[in-house]
Amino acid sequence: MKKHTLLILALAVVLVMPVLMHSGSLASEVLIFGLAAMGCNLLLGFTGLLSFGQGIFFGLGSYTVALTLTRWPLPMPLALALAMVTGGLGAALVGWIAIRQKGTYFVMLTLAFAQMFYFIAYTATGLTGGDNGLLDIPRPSITAFGQTLWPLTSPWQFYGFVALIFLVAFWLLLRVSRSTFGRTLLAVRDNEERAGAIGYNLKLLKLQAFVISGAVTGLAGALHAMMIGIAPLANAEYHTSEMILVMTVIGGTGNLFASVLGSAFYLLLADWLSALWPRWLLLLGMVLMAVSLWMQRGLWGLGEKLWHLRQGKHGQIRDQTTVQGNKT
Amino acid sequence: MSTPILLEAIGIEKYYGKFAALGGVDLKVRANTVHSVIGPNGAGKTTLFHMLTGTKSVSGGRIVFDGHDVTQEPDHRRVQRGIARSFQVTSLFLSLSVRENLRLAAQGTAPTKAMNCWHEPEGPRACADTVASVLAKLGLESFASTPAGNLSHGQQRRLEVGMALAARPKAIFLDEPTSGMGIDDLEDMKCFIKSLRDEHTVVLIEHNMNIVMDISDTVTVMQQGRVLAEGLPHDIRSDDRVRAAYLGNMITGGKA
Numbered sequence: 073m074k075k076h077t078l079l080i081l082a083l084a085v086v087l088v089m090p091v092l093m094h095s096g097s098l099a100s101e102v103l104i105f106g107l108a109a110m111g112c113n114l115l116l117g118f119t120g121l122l123s124f125g126q127g128i129f130f131g132l133g134s135y136t137v138a139l140t141l142t143r144w145p146l147p148m149p150l151a152l153a154l155a156m157v158t159g160g161l162g163a164a165l166v167g168w169i170a171i172r173q174k175g176t177y178f179v180m181l182t183l184a185f186a187q188m189f190y191f192i193a194y195t196a197t198g199l200t201g202g203d204n205g206l207l208d209i210p211r212p213s214i215t216a217f218g219q220t221l222w223p224l225t226s227p228w229q230f231y232g233f234v235a236l237i238f239l240v241a242f243w244l245l246l247r248v249s250r251s252t253f254g255r256t257l258l259a260v261r262d263n264e265e266r267a268g269a270i271g272y273n274l275k276l277l278k279l280q281a282f283v284i285s286g287a288v289t290g291l292a293g294a295l296h297a298m299m300i301g302i303a304p305l306a307n308a309e310y311h312t313s314e315m316i317l318v319m320t321v322i323g324g325t326g327n328l329f330a331s332v333l334g335s336a337f338y339l340l341l342a343d344w345l346s347a348l349w350p351r352w353l354l355l356l357g358m359v360l361m362a363v364s365l366w367m368q369r370g371l372w373g374l375g376e377k378l379w380h381l382r383q384g385k386h387g388q389i390r391d392q393t394t395v396q397g398n399k400t
Numbered sequence: 401m402s403t404p405i406l407l408e409a410i411g412i413e414k415y416y417g418k419f420a421a422l423g424g425v426d427l428k429v430r431a432n433t434v435h436s437v438i439g440p441n442g443a444g445k446t447t448l449f450h451m452l453t454g455t456k457s458v459s460g461g462r463i464v465f466d467g468h469d470v471t472q473e474p475d476h477r478r479v480q481r482g483i484a485r486s487f488q489v490t491s492l493f494l495s496l497s498v499r500e501n502l503r504l505a506a507q508g509t510a511p512t513k514a515m516n517c518w519h520e521p522e523g524p525r526a527c528a529d530t531v532a533s534v535l536a537k538l539g540l541e542s543f544a545s546t547p548a549g550n551l552s553h554g555q556q557r558r559l560e561v562g563m564a565l566a567a568r569p570k571a572i573f574l575d576e577p578t579s580g581m582g583i584d585d586l587e588d589m590k591c592f593i594k595s596l597r598d599e600h601t602v603v604l605i606e607h608n609m610n611i612v613m614d615i616s617d618t619v620t621v622m623q624q625g626r627v628l629a630e631g632l633p634h635d636i637r638s639d640d641r642v643r644a645a646y647l648g649n650m651i652t653g654g655k656a
Binding site for chain 1: 453455474475476479480484485487491492493494495496500504505507508509511513514515516517519520521525563567
């Protein structure tokens with residue numbers, strides 16, 4: 073694959089959605105959960121860590137941006153940066169403890185954290201608003217020297233803002249995934265025992281992957297809270313972790329653009345199916361079964377297969393023409 | 401033999417519950433020698449390897465490597481001291497290319513570089529010289545871009561040893577490098593291990609007595625978690641206790 077293919081694909085998604093879609097909010101949501109799924113993919117697809125704790129970092133991002141924008145007079149970009157910091161710190165804590173175990177017990181530890189975080193968020197009403205969540209989160213315009221540069225009032229205006237952040241984050245994560253660090257993560261995913269035996273500190277590598285994942289997910293949570301104007305308890309719920317994981321798996325693990333596909337597929341299907349049938353989650357379950365049984369490399373893997381089939385056909389036709397050419 | 405002692409293990413013990421897998425093993429390995437550890441199945445050879453390379457921690461005893469007490473250091477720290485190992489059961493990065501396997505192994509001696517999130521492992525970060533020289537030694541140049549999982553068993557065994565070599569270690573620990581190898585590959589592997597002695601110290605677990613007796617400078621015989629005998633290959637072969645332990649039938653290989 074050429075070096076910039078994935079970046080061009082991401083740019084194409086960002087540009088095509090406003091043309092094809094009616095709802096700017098839905099389009100923003102696709103990119104926001106694409107970010108969260110990419111964070112999850114860094115752990116699952118690149119490091120081999122199945123984390124049920126992604127909802128924690130998403131929730132932390134939501135609450136941080138809500139608190140910062142409603143209670144403390146911090147500029148909005150700083151609030152987003154702060155959400156990344158809290159997401160990263162939360163991930164450092166969860167990771168620091170969970171990576172002491174492997175396999176099932178690792179998964180159980182992340183699950184335990186997810187449950188605990190939900191109940192803490194539910195109980196600490198002073199900070200989180202409990203069941204009601206934090207309401208009336210403003211969406212301040214981007215200003216410089218008293219001039220409004222970019223108002224975020226309409227859904228499509230906000231989409232533009234999200235798209236810009238998404239593209240920068242996508243580029244940065246792509247860089248991380250291809251860096252020496254990203255390549256070493258693949259070794260950890262393939263064979264932990266050997267990675268340790270040839271000199272790598274597995275805990276440090278996993279912890280760094282967790283922190284990066286948490287920061288991206290925190291950013292996604294913050295953008296989501298700004299989009300819907302509230303930081304609901306649902307963002308801290310276990311269901312959010314599950315949804316992010318499902319998107320990652322459906323899209324395909326080990327490829328960052330696949331996570332955007334997963335997010336788009338999940339949200340668009342949900343949007344379409346929920347209008348048709350209130351029990352649409354049942355159908356989503358079937359999609360997940362199909363992916364798990366027959367296409368473990370997800371939508372991306374399916375796309376790649378189709379692409380190669382097409383290339384193969386072209387190749388064959390070319391071969392035939394040369395053979396015929398030789399005969400004549 | 402007069403080369404200095406590179407590795408010294410003193411009274412190594414390993415307990416699993418009450419079971420003593422190792423009941424106080426002493427071992428001295430001299431630099432630039434081939435030191436073989438033999439013994440019947442269950443004698444504790446691989447457990448001793450795990451202790452010496454840090455794959456698992458000791459229950460008692462001390463390990464001194466190159467003048468440093470490494471007893472409490474985990475495996476990845478001991479790699480920085482110059483210890484590298486191969487595994488009895490092939491343990492590779494199967495989805496990654498042969499070249500990438502070796503690059504990762506070479507990079508392992510400077511693991512802080514692995515935390516670099518910004519730069520791709522290219523140019524001076526690619527360890528290209530080390531990788532190329534190991535590829536050549538293994539005779540796997542034409543398979544450099546093949547995923548390790550697609551190699552034949554014999555090739556995988558060679559890469560397994562190459563993973564240890566790529567770290568350019570002082571001491572290289574080989575745990576049954578010939579296991580499951582075809583008869584044609586055995587002689588190659590024997591010459592290969594022998595050639596390692598020029599640049600490395602080799603500690604070898606091997607069941608093939610032909611190889612052990614031909615290339616070892618020192619042989620340590622283990623039985624039930626203890627050292628039964630130690631000496632030059634021909635002394636070991638004629639040792640009555642060793643003959644009794646092996647019932648005389650396993651130790652007949654090699655040149656007389």
